[in-house]
Amino acid sequence: MDHAAVLALFDREVREGARPDGPGARVERAHGVVRRVGAGDDWSAVLWSDLDGTTADEAIAAQVRYFAGLGQEFEWKLYGHDLPADLGERLEAAGFTAEPAETLMVADLEQVALDSEPPEGVRLLRVTDAAGVDLMAEVHARVFGRDTARMRRDLSGRLAAAPDTLVAVVALAGDRPVGAARLETVPGTRFAGLWGGGTVDGWRGRGLYRALVAHRARAAAALGHRYLQVDAMDTSRPVLERLGFRPLTTTTPYLSPPIA
Known part of the structure; x- marks a missing residue:
C-alpha cells in the first residue's frame, strides 16, 4: 500500500469531500473547513480544514x-498531518478539550483477510429492525459503559432513511448478544468505515472481534469499496494489523467549550 497516496485519497474523498451521512445531517464548507452539522443533538464536527498560521485562530x-x-457543542476531528502543526495547541487555547488519540488504520480489501468466522456456538445476525437495535445497544452499554439513547436513535434513523449505507450486525450466543459492530458506507467513495466494534467480557480473545471485522469486510467488498478505515484504539490495533490493516496517521477528537 502506498501510504501517502491512500492518505491523500482519504482526505479528498472522506474528509474534504464529505457528504451527508444521516437523517437530517448536512455538510457545509466555510472559513477553510468542512463541517458536519447534525440535526438536533446529533453529532456535529469539523471534519477537514485547510488552514495555516495566519488563518487558524479566526477559523476556530x-x-x-x-x-x-x-x-450545539461539537468536535474538531484533528488528524496528525493537519496544518498548522500546532493546530491542537490552538484548539486548546480556544477552550477545546482533547480526548485520547486513536490511530487511523486502513486496509486494502484486495489484501485483507476475509475468511474469519465466529467461534463455535455464535451466529451473526444482520440488524434491520428495532429488536436488533436493542440487542446492539445492550452490547454497547456493557462494553463501553455509555448511555445508548443517541446510538439507538441514530441507528434507527439510518436504517429507516438510508439502509443501503449501513451494515449493522450483532453476535448472538444462543439468544444472548455478546458482540456488535457496524459498517458505514458513502456510495461513490472507495472507503467504508468500521465503527462500534465491541465484545463483552467472557468472549474476548476467542476470535469474535476478528470475525466481526471479516464479516464487514466482505460486505464492503460486495458493495464495491476498495478500502476499509477504522479509528483504532490501542487494544484493537494489534488484531487489525494481523488482519492486514496499516496505520496512516493519528486522529484526536477535540471537544468544543461548553455553551454558555
Missing part, C-alpha cells in the same frame, strides 16, 4: 460562534 473562533448560534 468562527466555528465556535457558528455552533454556539445553533446551541
